[in-house]
Amino acid sequence: MTDTERTHGHTHTERADACAPAASARSVAAHLAIVLGSVDPLPPxxxxxxxxxxxxxxxxxxxxxxxPPFDNSAMDGYAVILADLLEASAQNPITLPVVADLAAGTDQNPRLVPGQVARIMTGAPIPDGADAVVPIEDTDQGTEQVTILQAPKPAAHIRRAGExxxxxxxxxxxxxxxxxxxxxxxxxxxxxxxxxxPAPRVAVISTGSELVTPGSPTRRGQIPDSNSFLLSAAVAEAGGIPVRIGAVPDDDDVLRAVLTELAGQVDVIVLSGGVSVGAYDVVKAVLKPLGTVDFGPVKMQPGKPQGFGRWPATDSVPGPLIFALPGNPVSAYVSFEVFVRPALRRLLGQETLHRRTVTATVVDGWRSPPGRAQYMPVILTRRTIDADSTDGSADNIEARPASRGGSGSHLVAGLAQANGLAIVLEDTTHIRGGDLITVMLTS
Amino acid sequence: MTDTERTHGHTHTERADACAPAASARSVAAHLAIVLGSVDPLPPxxxxxxxxxxxxxxxxxxxxxxxPPFDNSAMDGYAVILADLLEASAQNPITLPVVADLAAGTDQNPRLVPGQVARIMTGAPIPDGADAVVPIEDTDQGTEQVTILQAPKPAAHIRRAGExxxxxxxxxxxxxxxxxxxxxxxxxxxxxxxxxxPAPRVAVISTGSELVTPGSPTRRGQIPDSNSFLLSAAVAEAGGIPVRIGAVPDDDDVLRAVLTELAGQVDVIVLSGGVSVGAYDVVKAVLKPLGTVDFGPVKMQPGKPQGFGRWPATDSVPGPLIFALPGNPVSAYVSFEVFVRPALRRLLGQETLHRRTVTATVVDGWRSPPGRAQYMPVILTRRTIDADSTDGSADNIEARPASRGGSGSHLVAGLAQANGLAIVLEDTTHIRGGDLITVMLTS
The missing domain is CATH 3.90.105.10 (Molybdopterin biosynthesis moea protein, domain 2)
Known part of the structure; x- marks a missing residue:
């Protein structure tokens, strides 16, 4: 890269967070419509x-x-001819010879003639000639001959084929x-x-020369990659098959080579980092010249820069969908929940694309930038003990921000405690204790 | 098997469904307490x-x-010494030499002396001597030397190590x-x-000589095995790892051999079929002599016969848990939801063992046997269009039985449409339209 390029280089913050949105910024709903408008269920x-x-x-x-595929017995008992037993009772027991023993799974079909019975087990096929089953409880359970103590009803205990x-x-x-x-x-x-x-195959890539695999020794300047783990787990939770590539350095050629190789192997590629407002971030540098990926900003916080499009098609096969998310972990997570997850659900053919929401009462207020929808990681708790109930009327659920620092940078530990994302509308700037707010349930 | 044994042979129905429970029958809560009292989270x-x-x-x-592991920049900009720039402003721009270019991931640490600045990218380590970062927006973005248009605040845009x-x-x-x-x-x-x-490994076995693998040709007397698919999928949904063995015939020696081989390989064995009131059903015949599996009936419908225990321990290792469920698919499914799933959740170390419940309004009533808790597969629907909301107050959710025939035998297609199990208390015999009822959400 040239020096000039590096001036606009890699960033994990969103410098314009505090600024008014650019005139060209679109709403969350408009961006989601673009995303979902580009996605169909995967071919069966x-x-x-x-x-x-x-x-x-x-x-x-x-x-x-x-x-069932054949008439069969609903009871352990005896297959009988009804006419033989019309007078049977405890006072008038009738004894008949047992001419067969029909277990479940048998293919025997001994044709009964008047005066004969067959022992039969539940599920075994009713022999030709029989028109009722007498349960063992109404007999002496004999095996050579059986004494029957009660007249059956017509077709008693026979499950009919096609029933x-x-x-x-x-x-x-x-x-x-x-x-x-x-x-x-x-x-x-x-x-x-x-x-x-089928479940979509989703490659997950973190970009940033500072990133190393967690558990590897770090020298000055390096930090563990967490986004590829975050987004791979989120892909799996949404029903996709994650292909975690891990961290790729801020090098256009390396990233381009990785993407080119993946293009034929996966349905979706999710990148994080390298999409800031600078013109030369690595993801932008590689994807923008393709002309098939749009980086139009979205009026949301966090998550303003959002790259979406496709890798170029080869032959008649469309290239994989590409989501280029911000590198800040909270931004990447919010972007996944708001845009990527619904797209994965659509690829799966699911009708329900979106998380369930609840209405909660705000405990500690916070601020939201004007003109942008805000997604605030919150911890939801119930006032009552009734944790198993979903009778979620608003005054039973409380929401408080998951970390002191709000939705800012590098608050992974706080994010890890959040079980919801509170949705603050574009025109709301102050969220106060006692306010009711809509919260997307994320766990 | 002897003829006498076959008299009590394999059955897929529950003959005593219409009868009062035996004196020794225990409540669902009591049986669940026995199950959960025998189960601890798997060793880590x-x-x-x-x-x-x-x-x-x-x-x-x-x-x-x-x-973060080191002080680093929260912005793309210039690492500076504050004292050099106290007077900087648009009216009084200050120009200084750029002595280094610090990208994310770099291990460079050029010590700044007064009058020097270093270009720095987001996430890159702050060089020794620097005590503030000036964002590129407040400069002319120079690379050899830079003109700074605004005085930074102390420690501006520095993320501190350990913050x-x-x-x-x-x-x-x-x-x-x-x-x-x-x-x-x-x-x-x-x-x-x-x-x-870890996730428990759970072997799933259907018993019954009439069962064949779905898709195989069937002759008279044979039907497809569906329980091993039902219960394997339910195991996976609960977070376990299913090991689907499929169907085993009604042959004690075969079943004993299968169980003996599995005992060292899995944490749990789930059987279905062969546990009816007869003394010689195959599962009972193999497990009862062990003395470690209890078949005490439970006051519920469906699901009255419930085998639970362990395969005998070898050396110091406890044998796998064993659940012997009724063979009727609805009974097997209800038994899984009520007893097996909470046990699997406990093995996983999950605190939340039970399904969420909602209160619903009954649309079409039904009957329940006296003295037994009933679990009725129901279809839950919302009266309102607001399908994404969980504001599940009772008058918004309606419940109707999933199949005309209630919870009887072989109603797999009806069961497939149910998204909940309505829970009817032991002392309730009539459920009427308009009643409120508690429903376990199963999907």
Whole structure:
């Protein structure tokens, strides 16, 4: 790099935080609309049921056969011919020969003729000729012959083929999230694999020559990389598959080479750092000439600089989505929650893109810059002991900033205690104790 | 098996569902207390940060060095000696030689003497002698020499070593769940690995000679195994590592061999089927003689038969926990939610063992057996459009049974639509439209 370039070099702060937004800055909602407008669910792939949990179906699942597939017994007992037993009672027990013993899983089908019964276990197929099941409780439990103490009702304790579903019935709709009970429904329908939107592969890169892998010795000038761990864990929590690349130095050629290699391997690349207002930060230096990544500022705090776009397509395949987030850890985290997470959810085919919100009462007030939406890491607590309830009326939940220093730089330890992001609207500059505020739940 | 044994053979129903509970039956709370009283968090292991997300810390995490580890610049600008610039202003610009260029990550430490400045980037270490930083905005951005247009304040834009944390400070407490921001805090503290309670390995086995792998051709008498998929997915959702064994036939020797081999490899074994009131169901036949698994019935519907205990210890190592659940899919699922999931959460070291609950208004009533707590799969919907809100006051949430047939047998497709389990107390027999009811949220 030239000296001039370094003048505008790498920065982890947002110098304009205290300034009014540039005229071209867009609102959070406008930027999110741009992001989501560029993202569709990933093309469906077929996966084995063991790999399907939590993914979203891209097809209807139909039953392969009737469910149950054959008439079967709902009880342990005896398959009988009703006409033989119309007069049976404790006072008039009727004894008949047992001509078969039908266990669950058997394929035997001994045709009963009048005067015969078959012992039968729950789930075993009803033999031809039988039209009721007598539970063992109403018999002497005999094995050669059995004495029956009560007349069955017609079709008693027989589960009919197709009673639950007919072959071709739709048991699951496209768009359904595969909860455990839905994976089970697909299995029960006779399906071994399902067409789903796959989990996006997301490369995560920190930029900055000062960054070293945590646990490595540091010399003067170096600090541990935490953003690649933060954002990789956040990707996994959102349902994506993180590919943590770690830290890349402030060197255009190195970063360009890393991105070029990743482009064919992942669906999304999330960068942090190197996107400040200077024109020559490494991420900007590499991405801006592509013409496919926009760095328009967003009217928010923290997180004002936001790069978003795509790596150039190769052949007919679109390049991976690129999110270039600020390097400050709080800024990177807020940017992830507000823009990247909804995009990952959309790639997954999820209908619910956004975190749940609650209304909370502010305990200690704070300030917010004019003309910018603020996302303040807060600790939410309940006034009552009823921690398991979600009856979250506002006066039961209190919010206080997670660190004394507000949402400023390098407050990773404070951020780690926050379980929500309070959302301060653009035109609000003072948040006071007792105010009600909307909080995005992050854990 | 002998004929006599088969009389009490395998069953997927619960024959006593309509009967009063046996005198020895215990309440759900009493059974849960027995389960949780037998379970401690798994012994801690050290894992790399990349593997730590979602796990619970078994140690405090302390910062390795001061954070930040050295005085550094909060801005791109010039490190200066304050005394040189007390008179600087736009009207009285002061020009000084630039003797060094300090990028982020540099280990240079050029000692400044009066009259000298160093260019400095955000995050770069403050050189000895400097006591303030002038932002580039207040200069002409020169590289050989620089003209400064404003006097800095003392210590302006210097982040002090240890400002966020001192070496040895506790940044995370033992018992904390490692959210993404907490993984980042550990990284930022200079830690590459953490001591955590590991995820339990959980073997999942369906029993029943009628069961085949979904997608395999079925002959008369056979149906697809769905329980091993249901329970494996539920294990994963709870944070465990499922080891899906699949279906094992109703053969004592085969089941015993499978369990013996698994005993040294997993922390928990979850079986379904073979635990009915008969004395000789395969799971009972294998486990009861051990003397370490209890089959005491529980006053609940569905799920009355509940096996719980341990496989016998070998040497000084305790055997895996064993849960022997009913074979009916709805019963197996309810039993998992009520007993197994809290146990897995305890093994993980989680403080929150139970699902969140909401209060909902019943739309279509149903019946519940006397003397037994009932868990009814329900579909919860909101009356309002405000789907993202958790302001879940009771009159906003409606609950209706997920399948026409209630919580009976083989209603996997209905269960797949349920997003909650309504909890009916032991002494309640009629649930009517308009009643308020507590619902465990399962998705």
């Amino acid at each position: 792939v077929r996966v084995a049921l063991d790999e399907a949990r939590g993914l979203v179906l891209a097809e209807d699942v139909l039953t392969v056969t009737d469910t 639950d579903a007919h072959a071709g019935d739709r048991v699951l709709h496209a768009g359904s999230v595969l909860w455990p009970t839905r994976v089970a429904a697909a299995a029960s329908a006779g399906t071994s694999s399902v067409l789903v939107h | 292991v050290r894992v790399a940060l990349d593997e730590a997300r979602g796990l619970v810390l078994a140690e405090d995490v302390l910062t390795v060095t001061d954070t 966020d944390a001192h070496a040895g400070d506790r940044v995370l407490h033992a018992g904390s769940v490692l959210w993404p921001t907490r993984v980042a805090a550990a990284a930022s503290a200079g830690t590459s690995s953490v001591l955590v309670h």
